[in-house]
Amino acid sequence: MNDTPRRGPIARFFVGLWDAMNFTRRLVLNLLFFAVLLLFLAILGAGPRTKPLQDRTTLVIEPEGALVEQYSSDPLTRALGKALGERGGEVQLRDLVRALDAARRDKRVERVVLRLDKLQAGGMASLREVADAIARVRASGKQVVAFSEMMDQKQYLLAAQANEVFLDPMGGMLLEGLGRYRTFYREGLQDKLGVDVHLFKVGEYKSAAEPYVLDAASPEAKEADLYWMNDVWQRYLADVAKARKLDAAKLAQSIDDMPAGIAAANGDLAKFALQGRMVDGLKTREQVDDLLVQRGVADEDSDGGFRQASLDEYLAVLDSGLQAVDPRPQVAVVVAEGEISGGEQPPGNIGGESTSQLLREARDDENVKAVVLRVDSPGGEVFASEQIRREIVELKKAGKPVAVSMGDLAASGGYWISMDADRIYADASTITGSIGIFGLIPTIPRALEKIGVRSDGVGTTRFAGAFDITRPLQPEVGQVIQSVIDKGYRDFTGRVATARRKPVEQVDEVARGRVWTGAQAKERGLVDELGGLQQAVAFAATKAKLGKQGDYQIRYIEKAATPFERFFTGLVASRMGAATLQHSDIARSLLAKASPQAAADLRFLEGAIAPTRGVPVKALAYCFCGF
Structure with missing residues (x-):
């Protein structure tokens, strides 16, 4: 049998180069074919849709x-x-x-x-x-x-x-009513896994991180939650009763008597609903x-x-x-929905840079005469929230009125980005407030010991490596972190006081991390008017002197396709x-x-505890207050 002669290195190089050129040629031709095919399909599918x-x-x-x-x-x-x-x-x-x-x-x-x-x-x-x-x-x-x-x-x-x-x-x-129950895993983290979670906060009602450090909700959290939830539920009953021409009190009683009512209907839920009108x-x-x-x-x-x-x-x-170009002046609507994080974030999340860019676009556009910020957010990072708040201030300096329309949730950082608007609108059942700050740091030396791993080394000062989560948290380091959180709370309440023209002491009375409904917030001066997006747009247009409805257009400013x-x-x-x-x-x-959906794969708190350059802990203005 004859052996196939082996090619030399130069021959192999040119053969490989030729193969690469052939592959590239086929790839380009295939891509061009695919583009032509798509264009052909588009032409076939064209016409009135x-x-x-x-x-x-x-x-x-x-x-x-x-x-x-x-x-x-x-x-x-x-x-x-x-x-x-x-x-x-x-x-x-x-x-x-x-x-x-x-x-x-x-x-x-x-x-x-x-x-x-x-x-x-x-x-x-x-x-x-x-x-x-x-x-x-x-x-x-x-x-x-x-x-x-x-x-x-x-x-x-x-x-x-x-x-x-x-x-x-x-x-x-x-x-059935409204309920809000959360999972608490202090025992699992601390006792079973050996992960010690250190919580630093201001405000006895700031309960966002309680599941990491407690086995059950604190009395303050239960008190605050039940207060606003009862307000929302009573409004729900009133809305249903009005629409169905029922008595709200009797409707509430029928829920308490549900077991007997369903038994009387022989377990037939449809019949039970019919009998209750x-x-x-x-x-x-x-x-x-x-x-x-x-x-x-x-x-x-x-x-x-x-x-x-x-x-x-x-x-x-x-x-x-x-399709036609509309020459009318514009009221721009910028949506701020989701958790607030730093940098560029996709739609459905609020980015310190990306949302600020949308607001700058509204400020730079001569056709935009007023802006409505539609907020539906539990908050998030303090620095990112501050970036967005500054853009609101710049819009007002540019002579463009700004109204905020609160959706389901505008709490903590969601309130931070709202507070400097010319007027804040909220639905009576909006969840807002939660003016408070917290920071969360886990340390895992005990968890490492469980698998026979330990951390050791040296540093040039007593605080070098002090924020390494593989080491125990020193009391002096905890003092530093608490000082940072205290400063964040002073910034928050101070800015609210300036924006709402109230003494800081008066703001602190309704802050401390406590959550309110829109109606309760209005009573306490955190919200100006009860209403939805339409009312906020009407206010912004009136303040910008755009005339009556129909004399201006509403434009949503979003990332362009x-x-x-x-x-x-x-x-x-x-x-x-x-x-x-x-x-x-x-x-x-x-x-x-x-x-x-890459961003959705990461949990908010996992990002919250990530190291941040120049600061010992990432200050958070966040509220787990949805239901």
Whole structure:
């Protein structure tokens, strides 16, 4: 057998170079082919994507996913997910409200149907904004019908605003009250694992880090939580009772008597809801569809057999008329939703730099005459919060009025970024306050000893390496950290006092880490007015002397999509593009990799205890006060 002659090093080099050139050529050609294919699909799918809205249309609002202020994923990811038929996702509060308000005035919309089973409702403030929009539709004389198979009490707050509420005979709906229970793991961390967590804070009500150092909630935390939760719950009962023409006290009593009431209904939750006048009838979805066919216009090609438009279709109709350049002055809305961290953060989180950049964009834009900061945040890092607050001050110096509209939550750092606005609006059930500071440092020498590992070495001073978590925390080091936290609290209360024109002592009385509802905060001077985003926009426009509603436009300032994202989003929204992607394994792979959820993989506290240059501990203004 003949041996194949081995090539020399020079020959091997040129052969390898030739192979690399061939690979590069094929790669470039394949990429060009893929781009041409996408362009071809876009052309095929071009044309009118928005079907015209006919007269006597029923608007079917069936939102699926979490109710949010701002999408946490980019347009490309959302478009791909929708094209591939993925379920869940997010629903923007602003979209729900504007669709309802438009339907109220739209002569082509005959009635509104609510199917809320798949809506993952947020906090009470957001729900009350949607509930008010539904009530406005009903007050306009248009019929609102709600149907559910299984409904929780948050979804029910919206359904209760309808003229008629129908529940599946095998379904259920219970009002149970508000609860807030947290997991405490001091014993697991300290006794079992040997991790000592050192907490430094100001304010006896600042309970955010209690789970790391206690086995149960402190009396102060329980006192404060029950105070604001009772206020929110009583308002919920009043809202439901008003919509359903019930007595709020009797409604509360029926919850206490629930076991006896359900037993009397032979365990039938649907019948129990009907007997309590929480719903108007028990019908299947098919029976409700038949009713809508009788009341509306029959359409055999539509789901349910009646002429209808979905929420997405109706929003597309509304957006189809917004292509022309609008010369009117602008009230800019900047959304600050999520935890506050340093640097650049994706949508759904607040970045000290990224959110500040959006506010600077509003300041530099000559068309923007006023700004509304929509806040839905439990807070976070103090320095990042201060960066954003400074931008609010600069906006006011530039002569642009600033209003804050608090959503579900604007506590701790969320209040820090709000306090310097010309006026603060909050819903009565907004959660706010929590003016306090804390720092958290774990040390793990005992944990290391459990596995036979120890830390040792030398330093040039007694404090060299003092903040190394593998070493015990010295009392003198704890004193340094507490001094930093004390200074942070003085900064916080001092800035609130200046912004709200109150003595520091008066601010301290309502601070100390305590949480308030919007109504309670207004009573204590932390909030100016009770109202939602619309009221905040109206104030900002009036202060900027923009005239009456209609003389100005509202513009959301958000991170702009890239040209590729805009192109690809348009492609997958087309009929041909969506049909192609639904059968593409490659597209599904791209979707899985495109999702910008890297930041969501990190827990907030893991980032909070990360070392920070120049400071011994990262000061936090954070509140675990959602429910």
